[in-house]
Amino acid sequence: xxxxxxxxxxxxxxxxxxxxxxxxxxxxxxxxxxxxxxxxxxxxxxxxxxxxxxxxxxxxxxxxxxxxxxxxxxxxxxxxxxxxxxxxxxxxxxxxxxxxxxxxxxxxxxxxxxxxxxxxxxxxxxxxxxxxxxxxxxxxxxxxxxxxxxxxxxxxxxxxxxxxxxx
Amino acid sequence: xxxxxxxxxxxxxxxxxxxxxxxxxxxxxxxxxxxxxxxxxxxxxxxxxxxxxxxxxxxxxxxxxxxxxxxxxxxxxxxxxxxxxxxxxxxxxxxxxxxxxxxxxxxxxxxxxxxxxxxxxxxxxxxxxxxxxxxxxxxxxxxxxxxxxxxxxxxxxxxxxxxxxxxxxxxxxxxxxxxxxxxxxxxxxxxxxxxxxxxxxxxxxxxxxxxxxxxxxxxxxxxxxxxxxxxxxxxxxxxxxxxxxxxxxxxxxxxxxxxxxxxxxxxxxxxxxxxxxxxxxxxxxxxxxxxxxxxxxxxxxxxxxxxxxxxxxxxxxxxxxxxxxxxxxxxxxxxxxxxxxxxxxxxxxxxxxxxxxxxxxxxxxxxxxxxxxxxxxxxxxxxxxxxxxxxxxxxxxxxxxxxxxxxxxxxxxxxxxxxxxxxxxxxxxxxxxxxxxxxxxxxxxxxxxxxxxxxxxxx
Numbered sequence: 001x002x003x004x005x006x007x008x009x010x011x012x013x014x015x016x017x018x019x020x021x022x023x024x025x026x027x028x029x030x031x032x033x034x035x036x037x038x039x040x041x042x043x044x045x046x047x048x049x050x051x052x053x054x055x056x057x058x059x060x061x062x063x064x065x066x067x068x069x070x071x072x073x074x075x076x077x078x079x080x081x082x083x084x085x086x087x088x089x090x091x092x093x094x095x096x097x098x099x100x101x102x103x104x105x106x107x108x109x110x111x112x113x114x115x116x117x118x119x120x121x122x123x124x125x126x127x128x129x130x131x132x133x134x135x136x137x138x139x140x141x142x143x144x145x146x147x148x149x150x151x152x153x154x155x156x157x158x159x160x161x162x163x164x165x166x167x
Numbered sequence: 168x169x170x171x172x173x174x175x176x177x178x179x180x181x182x183x184x185x186x187x188x189x190x191x192x193x194x195x196x197x198x199x200x201x202x203x204x205x206x207x208x209x210x211x212x213x214x215x216x217x218x219x220x221x222x223x224x225x226x227x228x229x230x231x232x233x234x235x236x237x238x239x240x241x242x243x244x245x246x247x248x249x250x251x252x253x254x255x256x257x258x259x260x261x262x263x264x265x266x267x268x269x270x271x272x273x274x275x276x277x278x279x280x281x282x283x284x285x286x287x288x289x290x291x292x293x294x295x296x297x298x299x300x301x302x303x304x305x306x307x308x309x310x311x312x313x314x315x316x317x318x319x320x321x322x323x324x325x326x327x328x329x330x331x332x333x334x335x336x337x338x339x340x341x342x343x344x345x346x347x348x349x350x351x352x353x354x355x356x357x358x359x360x361x362x363x364x365x366x367x368x369x370x371x372x373x374x375x376x377x378x379x380x381x382x383x384x385x386x387x388x389x390x391x392x393x394x395x396x397x398x399x400x401x402x403x404x405x406x407x408x409x410x411x412x413x414x415x416x417x418x419x420x421x422x423x424x425x426x427x428x429x430x431x432x433x434x435x436x437x438x439x440x441x442x443x444x445x446x447x448x449x450x451x452x453x454x455x456x457x458x459x460x461x462x463x464x465x466x467x468x469x470x471x472x473x474x475x476x477x478x479x480x481x482x483x484x485x486x487x488x489x490x491x492x493x494x495x496x497x498x499x500x501x502x503x504x505x506x507x508x509x510x511x512x513x514x515x516x517x518x519x520x521x522x523x524x525x526x527x528x529x530x531x532x533x534x535x536x537x538x539x540x541x542x543x544x545x546x547x548x549x550x551x552x553x554x555x556x557x558x559x560x561x562x563x564x565x566x567x568x569x570x571x572x573x574x575x576x577x578x579x580x581x582x583x584x585x586x587x588x589x590x591x592x593x594x595x596x597x598x599x600x601x602x603x604x605x606x607x608x609x610x611x612x613x614x615x616x617x618x619x620x621x622x623x624x625x626x
Contacts, residue, residue: 103363106359107362138283140284141287144275145287147271148272151264154264156298158258158262
């Protein structure tokens with residue numbers, strides 16, 4: 001039962017992520033991206049990663065993609081303003097992407113499969129364990145990332161603030 | 168660790184100073200913070216450091232040496248920032264604060280002992296740099312540079328992160344020691360995920376340090392961003408990127424060097440040829456420096472061919488020489504550009520007559536970048552090449568020497584413009600801070616060129 005659910009969701013995520021890159025209208029693209037992220041959320045739940053599922057649902061699907069939509073509507077993307085890409089670049093891009101794909105698929109295929117639905121460690125993705133790890137072993141990265149957030153915040157305000165004089 | 172705390176605290180103090188409009192205090196406070204941090208870093212030299220905070224960071228001599236050179240270069244750059252940010256915007260305090268935050272990220276990058284710290288360090292540095300690149304809000308080139316840098320940087324971070332994930336999948340740990348333990352204990356049965364992870368991390372790093380074929384963002388970003396920030400990016404940020412690169416590869420991936428060595432050799436050859444040959448065709452001094460920084464990244468990568476104390480030392484000497492010489496070049500460029508409004512080679516014509524000091528120091532810097540004897544750059548090139556020669560890679564050395572000769576050609580272009588092209592021009596006023604930095608850097612370059620023993624046997 002869960003195995004067939006896994007395959008269904010996996011199929012859906014690949015299908016919708018392909019739609020994201022192939023749809024002509026950027027707004028549709030983003031809507032498909034939301035569905036793709038929703039299927040990721042289901043994957044996380046299947047893997048018992050509750051915290052990741054909730055964060056993915058609230059932050060990515062909710063906040064970030066709505067931001068994307070806003071930005072798109074402000075940008076006013078037209079066909080004319082889109083720069084033309086040469087065919088050579090496209091071919092090189094396809095070759096490069098395929099090489100990466102072959103490498104990744106090859107390296108994962110050589111692994112032996114574990115059962116995708118039966119968990120090795122039952123309590124792995126629970127919020128409680130995550131919190132314990134975050135405040136013991138990974139305390140330093142957790143604290144240091146505050147520098148990252150602070151500098152990003154200062155910078156965002158700095159870039160968005162209106163200059164008083166036209167220097 | 169102390170230096171990291173000091174830098175972050177001083178950055179916050181500076182934000183408060185900006186809040187209370189204490190503009191005169193900004194530069195002295197920033198310099199004090201950097202000096203205190205420098206002392207705190209130097210105090211950890213040779214203390215037999217152990218990994219701290221459950222193996223997150225390790226302040227060994229490697230970390231101390233590279234932190235020192237990064238903080239030191241930042242001090243020089245901050246000294247020439249007097250009156251620089253004021254011309255761009257009212258909010259000067261924030262720039263100093265973000266520079267210090269970037270430096271804090273760099274300290275994390277050179278002293279990490281866990282891949283999660285590596286990632287956070289790189290992100291702190293990159294996010295701060297994205298902002299600093301775009302601080303000329305009304306200038307189109309600066310906006311373009313910031314956007315390009317941001318998109319490329321985010322993209323490369325994706326590669327790095329995927330690489331870290333795959334390595335975690337293979338080894339079950341972020342800790343550098345455990346990863347090395349995994350590689351050493353399973354010499355024959357290393358998971359295939361590990362190899363893909365290694366290649367992806369290599370790609371991510373190559374993006375960050377701007378070596379070919381991942382260099383396309385470098386010239387545009389270096390040219391479009393404010394010159395002072397270009398100086399910071401091409402010296403401090405590049406040194407930190409190399410330090411992080413070498414730390415990871417020498418601790419974790421050294422046993423598998425047969426696997427990644429051919430890739431690195433191809434990258435090196437591409438980088439030095441693309442960097443040097445394109446630099447010849449540039450008409451703008453700033454863009455020429457951008458391409459030359461690509462080729463210098465190639466020379467620095469030479470040292471990864473033989474990982475160990477000798478190569479670390481070579482990279483350290485080379486990065487020091489390159490940073491000091493570049494700071495002179497950028498300082499002179501700022502002054503010339505302020506006067507003439509352009510950064511082409513022609514704006515340097517006849518500089519030697521009116522500003523002999525500037526012309527002389529810039530000549531020393533160009534000699535050092537070109538690797539002419541009696542300058543620090545020569546010692547750096549010599550050490551890097553001798554690392555490669557000890558591996559008997561004669562062909563590679565031949566290519567490198569051809570490129571060094573090409574380099575001499577375009578570095579001397581600006582020297583001939585200054586000394587042999589007569590143009591009537593006004594004398595450029597050189598502020599005292601600039602004089603200090605120029606003289607100090609020139610003396611340091613010559614001194615390291617004549618008495619290299621000062622920093623030669625550190626490791």
